[in-house]
Amino acid sequence: MSDLSSTQPLLQVDDLRVSLPTARGWAQALRGVSWRMERGQTVGLIGESGSGKSLTALALMGLLPERARVSGSITLQGQELVGLPEPQMCQLRGARMAMIFQEPMTALNPLHPIWKQIAEPLRLHQHMSASDAKARALQLLDRVQLPRARERLDAYPHELSGGQRQRVMISIALACSPDLLIADEPTTALDVTVQKEVLQLIQQLVREDGMGLLLISHDLGLMQDQVDRVMVMYGGAVVESAATPELFAHRAHPYTRGLFAARPRLGLARGTRLTTIPGSVPELMDFPAGCAFADRCSLAVEDCRLTPPQAESIHSEAADETPHSVSCPRWRLP
Amino acid sequence: MNEISTSVPLLQVKRLGRRFALPRTGLFQPVGALQALADVSFTLQPGKSLGVVGESGSGKSTLARLVMALDTPTEGQVVFKGVDVHQTHGQALRQLRSGFQMVFQDPYGSLDPRQKVLAIVTEPIKTLVEPADGRTELRDRAAQALSEVGLRTADLDKYPHEFSGGQRQRIAIARALITRPALIVADEPVSALDVSVQAQVLNLMMDLQDRYGLSYLFVSHDLAVVNLMCDDVLVLQSGRVVEHGPAQQIFQHAEHAYTRKLLAAVPGSRDPFLEQETT
Numbered sequence: 001m002s003d004l005s006s007t008q009p010l011l012q013v014d015d016l017r018v019s020l021p022t023a024r025g026w027a028q029a030l031r032g033v034s035w036r037m038e039r040g041q042t043v044g045l046i047g048e049s050g051s052g053k054s055l056t057a058l059a060l061m062g063l064l065p066e067r068a069r070v071s072g073s074i075t076l077q078g079q080e081l082v083g084l085p086e087p088q089m090c091q092l093r094g095a096r097m098a099m100i101f102q103e104p105m106t107a108l109n110p111l112h113p114i115w116k117q118i119a120e121p122l123r124l125h126q127h128m129s130a131s132d133a134k135a136r137a138l139q140l141l142d143r144v145q146l147p148r149a150r151e152r153l154d155a156y157p158h159e160l161s162g163g164q165r166q167r168v169m170i171s172i173a174l175a176c177s178p179d180l181l182i183a184d185e186p187t188t189a190l191d192v193t194v195q196k197e198v199l200q201l202i203q204q205l206v207r208e209d210g211m212g213l214l215l216i217s218h219d220l221g222l223m224q225d226q227v228d229r230v231m232v233m234y235g236g237a238v239v240e241s242a243a244t245p246e247l248f249a250h251r252a253h254p255y256t257r258g259l260f261a262a263r264p265r266l267g268l269a270r271g272t273r274l275t276t277i278p279g280s281v282p283e284l285m286d287f288p289a290g291c292a293f294a295d296r297c298s299l300a301v302e303d304c305r306l307t308p309p310q311a312e313s314i315h316s317e318a319a320d321e322t323p324h325s326v327s328c329p330r331w332r333l334p
Numbered sequence: 335m336n337e338i339s340t341s342v343p344l345l346q347v348k349r350l351g352r353r354f355a356l357p358r359t360g361l362f363q364p365v366g367a368l369q370a371l372a373d374v375s376f377t378l379q380p381g382k383s384l385g386v387v388g389e390s391g392s393g394k395s396t397l398a399r400l401v402m403a404l405d406t407p408t409e410g411q412v413v414f415k416g417v418d419v420h421q422t423h424g425q426a427l428r429q430l431r432s433g434f435q436m437v438f439q440d441p442y443g444s445l446d447p448r449q450k451v452l453a454i455v456t457e458p459i460k461t462l463v464e465p466a467d468g469r470t471e472l473r474d475r476a477a478q479a480l481s482e483v484g485l486r487t488a489d490l491d492k493y494p495h496e497f498s499g500g501q502r503q504r505i506a507i508a509r510a511l512i513t514r515p516a517l518i519v520a521d522e523p524v525s526a527l528d529v530s531v532q533a534q535v536l537n538l539m540m541d542l543q544d545r546y547g548l549s550y551l552f553v554s555h556d557l558a559v560v561n562l563m564c565d566d567v568l569v570l571q572s573g574r575v576v577e578h579g580p581a582q583q584i585f586q587h588a589e590h591a592y593t594r595k596l597l598a599a600v601p602g603s604r605d606p607f608l609e610q611e612t613t
Binding site for chain 1: 389405419470479498499500528529530531532533534536537540544555556557558559561562563565581582595596597599600
């Protein structure tokens with residue numbers, strides 16, 4: 001068993017598809033997402049709202065809405081998660097994979113002191129006694145560098161600042177030393193200065209424990225500093241994926257290029273108009289049969305709307321294991 | 335009279351301060367106080383924009399609320415076109431407010447979900463008593479305001495939930511524009527929007543400024559956005575101004591350690607690739 005797990009990837013996702021019921025019928029929210037990652041790898045998922053990035057995280061954690069239809073495969077160290085009964089899923093969640101949510105104010109329970117919330121996974125998964133769990137909670141809070149951790153064990157979430165709450169969230173996620181950590185926009189609600197500290201902390205903890213990190217964000221600049229590999233999502237599919245420096249140097253997909261151009265950057269002259277992507281993300285039901293980006297794309301031809309694009313490999317200069325792939329037949333056009 | 339009015343700055347904030355009383359911690363303890371804003375002064379000329387940056391809790395939003403006369407200062411004055419807004423009350427304040435309007439951060443929370451766009455957009459001018467304005471005139475002005483922000487006349491009869499985040503922020507901007515203000519106070523107007531939508535709204539705000547000579551008081555935590563939108567920058571820390579000056583100068587040669595810390599914290603800012611692209 002143990003020598004098997006060393007050859008298996010930490011996480012393998014194959015052709016993951018999710019349909020959600022809407023007022024107008026079933027809508028395909030994820031349209032065939034695939035990737036694999038190893039322990040110690042950090043992968044970033046970029047996309048705007050409605051691109052399916054949070055849904056991907058929820059699918060991994062088995063937290064999709066009850067009526068959602070899932071197909072494809074998600075294997076965590078060889079164990080299939082799609083279709084896994086809820087009691088077994090409960091044993092994995094929090095123990096072998098954990099998630100940090102975007103809004104630390106709503107993700108924490110306002111009625112429990114923080115040590116109880118950190119202790120909850122320990123008591124559930126590792127059957128610790130309350131006093132052991134409290135001692136462990138203190139260690140965890142020290143590890144996430146929460147100042148005056150001992151006094152704060154009995155504090156309630158409202159007594160902490162946003163950055164401190166997010167540190168508590170991280171310590172809950174780390175409590176059972178998971179193999180896979182999913183961070184869904186972990187710093188969006190925080191100030192830029194605090195944002196950096198929290199990201200550095202996550203980064204350091206991931207390195208120390210050698211877990212896999214899936215970082216979800218809409219912020220391109222943030223990705224650049226934090227992950228080994230980036231996947232760009234649009235319309236429920238990964239449109240481009242590459243090693244981070246490679247992606248930042250050679251953006252191939254028209255959507256990735258548009259995202260980069262639309263971002264205000266320090267150093268632009270006052271009053272410079274930003275290059276925009278025309279239109280907005282269509283409703284789930286209104287995606288064309290072919291490329292989801294076709295209606296907003298300047299390179300699109302009629303065929304783009306009809307035929308789903310195939311992932312194509314780009315020869316990258318850095319000849320390492322992470323290939324640069326793009327789902328656009330017309331990416332070579334300027 | 336005309337000559338005098340051109341020399342009067344659009345907005346003058348003089349030694350503005352706001353202190354909040356904190357709840358009593360014990361029966362015999364004195365009441366605590368929090369100085370949310372202290373000794374803030376600046377002048378804004380017509381057509382210019384001022385960016386206010388700082389971390390949460392630095393007093394950015396308190397400043398915006400005081401300038402909008404939504405809150406009363408404990409010290410100092412806000413003078414708009416030569417009139418102290420906090421000494422003006424009732425109908426006179428309502429008339430004065432048509433000159434300065436506000437755009438809020440959350441386009442989901444700032445539009446009444448039970449009102450149609452027509453009612454939302456015309457609300458600022460309904461309070462100004464103009465008996466000559468009939469229903470059709472109101473509708474015409476609302477349609478015009480919508481077309482200025484790139485929405486259609488047909489959108490007047492829809493409800494806010496029918497619009498995306500970027501479109502809602504356009505409606506909020508149309509509501510601010512309808513009184514033909516000289517100053518728009520924008521409190522984090524694009525931070526709830528996606529990157530591609532954010533670019534559309536920022537471009538729109540810059541176009542409107544060029545077209546109508548508007549001034550913006552632009553509150554934001556995003557330094558790259560402030561750099562793009564503003565002539566001057568005011569850096570707040572714990573309610574005090576730590577740096578104030580032309581944007582170019584502050585972003586290239588920040589003097590205060592706090593400003594440098596804010597600049598260094600911008601994700602991706604230290605990468606040479608992004609800088610080389612700007613040239």
